[in-house]
Amino acid sequence: MDATPTGGVTNGLSITVHNAAKRFNREWIFRNLSYQFIQGNTYAITGPNGSGKSTLLQTIAGAIAPSEGKLVFSTSSNTAETVVDEEKVHACISIAAPYLEVIEEMTAAEFLQFHAQFKSFLPNISIATILELIGLTAAKSKQIRFYSSGMKQRIKLAQAIFTDAPVLLLDEPCTNLDASGYRLYHQLINDYCSRKLVIVCSNDINEYDFCKERLSILDYK
Numbered sequence: 001m002d003a004t005p006t007g008g009v010t011n012g013l014s015i016t017v018h019n020a021a022k023r024f025n026r027e028w029i030f031r032n033l034s035y036q037f038i039q040g041n042t043y044a045i046t047g048p049n050g051s052g053k054s055t056l057l058q059t060i061a062g063a064i065a066p067s068e069g070k071l072v073f074s075t076s077s078n079t080a081e082t083v084v085d086e087e088k089v090h091a092c093i094s095i096a097a098p099y100l101e102v103i104e105e106m107t108a109a110e111f112l113q114f115h116a117q118f119k120s121f122l123p124n125i126s127i128a129t130i131l132e133l134i135g136l137t138a139a140k141s142k143q144i145r146f147y148s149s150g151m152k153q154r155i156k157l158a159q160a161i162f163t164d165a166p167v168l169l170l171d172e173p174c175t176n177l178d179a180s181g182y183r184l185y186h187q188l189i190n191d192y193c194s195r196k197l198v199i200v201c202s203n204d205i206n207e208y209d210f211c212k213e214r215l216s217i218l219d220y221k
């Protein structure tokens, strides 16, 4: 099964990082980073704890501004390359990360419905189907605050993976998942993300083993 992400921007999206650097106070987290991420490819950002993986992912997401350099989102066709307007970049991205919370007072179904008001899910996939795919049908009417940590992680992953956006950013995607959760994660990536630009931030090989390209943050110190 495969679904084409659109997110207002169709195929051929790329993110070009031009000599980017980020500094917190006097500490450089990364510098001299030039790189191109291309839709349809899978990337891992690796490095030890505290090395700057999440900082780089949030910079790509636009949540953190680089101290130097810039990132450009563009689409290309056979004939032209078009820069994506800054205000439209947000629509191109879905993200799951430990520091991004779910709305605990809602049920899983309500939460996904709420999210869909802002960013739609992939075509032809209902919320009921999403809940079934992630094994939460029986818990769909329970408030998320009563979910286990692994159940919450499944909802976070589903929200990001099923969003109809060409760029999927995942920070430590298998946090709190058990063995079947790891299998589910790989299945969802395989079934629904082959046409997306996927970037996984992790130091656990089991989370990023499918990524064709690897970027070690330690190479940009």
Ligand SMILES: Nc1ncnc2c1ncn2[C@@H]1O[C@H](COP(=O)(O)OP(=O)(O)OP(=O)(O)O)[C@@H](O)[C@H]1O
Pocket: 024, 025, 029, 047, 048, 049, 050, 051, 052, 053, 054, 055, 056, 203
């Ligand atoms: N807002 C901030 N202000 C100051 N320093 C920060 C800020 N955010 C992160 N840092 C620092 O930047 C460095 C990189 O942190 P980051 O969370 O990006 O690392 P990481 O590689 O994702 O780590 P982990 O594997 O533990 O998740 C750390 O030294 C951290 O303390």
